[in-house]
Structures are given as structure tokens and as C-alpha cells.
């Protein structure tokens with residue numbers, strides 16, 4: 001049995017991880033530490049309120065004293081660190097919060113873990129750090145995908161702050177004997193994602209009859225992974241019992257942004273054909289007016305320094321963690337769409353917070 005501290009557990013991947021973990025390891029105890037920034041939503045975790053194995057604490061990862069007291073009080077032996085500022089566009093407009101949370105925040109957590117766990121050179125806990133493939137920079141169409149051996153070449157303030165946090169984790173392993181692992185994952189999608197990110201932005205804009213913005217020519221390539229598959233890889237990394245290891249996690253699903261948007265459009269068009277009640281629930285959606293969702297696509301000015309291609313070579317994770325994506329991209333999009341259709345109130349509330357970014 002383990003006692004987990006999950007930072008950022010009220011955000012997209014963190015909340016999915018908490019549901020995933022408590023379903024698969026119901027005897028474990030999970031304490032979520034989340035500052036509830038604009039991206040955090042306490043209500044996402046409401047279904048767990050009566051679960052005696054779940055505790056929610058509103059607080060900042062920069063508060064080292066709080067983190068130390070939580071490790072002590074709940075006998076935490078695993079930290080799964082998701083908390084971050086995570087939106088690239090926001091990092092371009094205001095990098096300060098990214099430096100603070102992603103770099104200093106990770107540093108605070110590492111210090112607390114070291115203080116509480118490392119005794120006489122032996123570490124009595126495990127720190128798992130969630131990172132991104134964006135730390136590796138960009139690829140041309142002909143480059144091989146990122147392996148764990150690729151040098152770090154971050155291009156945005158977001159990816160630079162994540163790269164720095166990865167380096168700090170590594171330094172705490174090598175310098176202070178902390179037991180830690182890192183996963184660098186490609187783009188996630190699935191339920192409970194804040195509607196400023198590409199896929200939920202597209203779904204919720206289409207359901208409310210808004211245009212769908214696509215940066216530049218839409219030919220930027222990303223690899224996509226359904227969030228539960230990422231959660232499974234994280235648990236496999238922790239359960240491997242190893243330290244000082246990183247794994248690249250990806251879905252073997254390289255797609256252009258335009259292909260992603262077109263797939264979402266097709267799934268919504270199909271869903272409207274199958275379920276006639278959707279026309280009444282979403283009267284301003286394009287298919288309710290007899291048009292394909294693809295009519296909603298508009299090309300907007302590209303993001304500065306926009307990386308052209310990210311791609312993941314997941315062979316190490318496949319070999320060592322028995323990792324394999326469980327769904328095709330279209331299957332995952334259908335599941336995601338159903339979740340958004342069944343959780344209308346949740347995303348409408350959050351969409352109000354995304355005004356500045358809703359057509360970026």
C-alpha cells in the first residue's frame with residue numbers, strides 16, 4: 001500500500017490520474033495538493049468526496065513548509081508531480097508564473113522530499129516528475145522521433161521551464177540521493193481537459209457554434225496520446241522501482257493540427273447524425289443547421305516560434321514498462337466527445353475563464 005501526494009490533481013492529467021489510480025489501486029491513499037489556479041477545478045474531483053482514501057488540500061507547491069507537513073501527516077511515500085503552468089500561449093504572454101511554478105515550485109517539492117525521505121544516504125520515498133516532449137525542441141519532417149538520448153533544446157518559456165525542472169530532478173538524484181523518475185510525454189487528450197487546449201477548444205467551440213481557429217497552415221505535427229494511457233505509463237514507471245531513469249511516452253499517433261481538427265469535426269458530425277436530441281441541445285452548432293463542422297475552421301496568425309514537429313520514440317517505455325497505447329486516435333476522440341457531451345455544465349463554467357484565449 002502506498003500513500004501518494006499528487007500535485008496539480010485538480011488539473012487535466014492530474015485529475016484523470018487520481019481517478020485512474022484509485023480505480024486500479026483502491027487500497028492506496030491519495031492526497032491532492034493543488035493551488036486551484038485558473039486551470040484547476042475542485043469540482044472535477046467531486047465524485048471522490050466520499051472516498052476515505054482521498055484527501056484534497058488547497059495549497060501551493062511553493063509552500064515548502066506545507067509540503068513537509070503533508071508528507072509527515074499523511075506518511076507520503078510517493079510524490080507524483082503534475083502541478084505546472086502548462087499553456088504555451090500564456091507562457092509567451094507572461095513567462096513569470098511559469099518560472100515560479102515550474103522551476104521554483106519543483107525545487108521546493110524536491111527540497112521537501114529530500115528533507116523528509118533521505119536518511120543516512122537511503123531514500124525512503126519515490127518522486128515521479130511529469131514532463132513533456134517539448135523539452136527536446138522541434139523536428140523537421142525527416143528527423144527521427146525524439147528518443148531519451150536527444151539533447152534538450154526548448155524553444156518556448158513553457159518548455160524551457162519544464163526542461164529546467166527536469167534538470168533539477170536529475171540533480172537531486174545525483175547530488176542528494178533522491179529516488180526519482182521522469183516521463184516526457186507527448187500531447188494528451190481526453191476527459192476533463194481545460195477548454196483552452198486544442199481538442200476541448202475545438203469540441204466546445206463547435207458545440208456552441210463558434211469558429212475553430214487553426215494556427216497558420218495547420219501543418220504543425222504533434223503526437224497524441226489518450227490521457228488514461230499516460231496515467232498507466234506513470235504508474236508503470238513508479239512501480240518499476242527504478243531511479244534516475246527517464247522514459248518517453250507517446251501514442252505513435254503523429255498528426256497535423258489540421259488532421260486533429262478534421263477528426264474532431266467528423267466525430268461531431270457523425271454524433272449529430274446518430275443522436276437527434278443533440279440538435280435541440282446545441283442549436284447553434286453547425287450540424288444542427290445542416291452544415292459540416294469543417295465549415296467552422298478558420299486559419300489565424302501563427303504563434304511566434306511555433307515548433308513544427310514533435311514526435312516520440314516510445315520503444316524504451318514499450319520494452320521496459322510494457323507500455324502500449326490502448327486506443328486509436330479516432331476511438332479516443334469519440335470517448336472524449338462523449339465525456340464533453342455528458343459534462344456540459346463543467347466545461348461551460350470553465351469556458352467563461354478562457355475568454356482571452358478562446359480564439360487563439
Ligand code: NAD
Nearest residue numbers: 008010011012013035036037039040060061083084187188
Ligand atoms: P493543467 O494546466 O490542466 O493543470 C495544472 C494543475 O496544476 C492545475 O490544477 C493548477 O491549479 C495546478 N497548479 C498550478 N500551479 C500550482 C502551484 N503553484 N501549486 C499547486 N498547484 C498548482 O495541466 P495538465 O495539462 O494537466 O499538465 C499536467 C502536467 O503534465 C504538467 O506538468 C505538464 O507540463 C505535463 N504535460 C502535459 C501534457 C499535455 O498534453 N497536457 C503533455 C505532457 C506533459
